[in-house]
Amino acid sequence: MLARCLCLFALLALSSACDQWPNTTETKVNWWQCSNGPVMVTNVNPTDKSGNSEYPIRLTEPLLIATSINDPSSTYTTPGLKQTIKVWSWNMATCGWSSVPTFGLLNNIDACTNGVPCPIEPKNKVINLELDFSDTPAIINLLKNDKPYQLEYLLHDDPSKEDLCIIFQARALTHT
Numbered sequence: 001m002l003a004r005c006l007c008l009f010a011l012l013a014l015s016s017a018c019d020q021w022p023n024t025t026e027t028k029v030n031w032w033q034c035s036n037g038p039v040m041v042t043n044v045n046p047t048d049k050s051g052n053s054e055y056p057i058r059l060t061e062p063l064l065i066a067t068s069i070n071d072p073s074s075t076y077t078t079p080g081l082k083q084t085i086k087v088w089s090w091n092m093a094t095c096g097w098s099s100v101p102t103f104g105l106l107n108n109i110d111a112c113t114n115g116v117p118c119p120i121e122p123k124n125k126v127i128n129l130e131l132d133f134s135d136t137p138a139i140i141n142l143l144k145n146d147k148p149y150q151l152e153y154l155l156h157d158d159p160s161k162e163d164l165c166i167i168f169q170a171r172a173l174t175h176t
């Protein structure tokens, strides 16, 4: 009887355990689009500077997010195109995402001088969005090495009021 009870407890504990790598981030990036167009994202592929696929991603050096887009009509460029990046770390205690402070460093900054190959035009099929946390040590120093992170990458075009937003979840190395 006692053995059966213990076994039941063990099963309950297992089923309620939090996944260390949510959404299979241990082995691959998980992404979705968080805007409704007009630009539609069809693929997201993190690469190193030479364009080779890279996983886990490394936040210690500039990272390219090769983003395949279907852009029917919009042209975005400086100074109207603004970039905001939000970061979350995976919290095993709550089994949810916890927001990481970015100290306003990544809010509404000029996208075209911060890693976006401007202009973004209808003829673009793949745009390489560069992410570079190496110049924001205040943020990178908060991030534990080899953990799952969630990033929201938002481009907002002031003149047209259009958004291009991608959320991606990835295993990331944050120390060399």
Ligand SMILES: *[C@@H]1O[C@H](CO)[C@@H](O)[C@H](O)[C@H]1NC(C)=O
Binding pocket: 022, 023, 030, 031, 032, 169
């Ligand atoms: C896992 O990914 C899906 C979309 O692919 C998302 O809706 C869900 O919130 C994600 N779960 C976590 C824990 O982030």
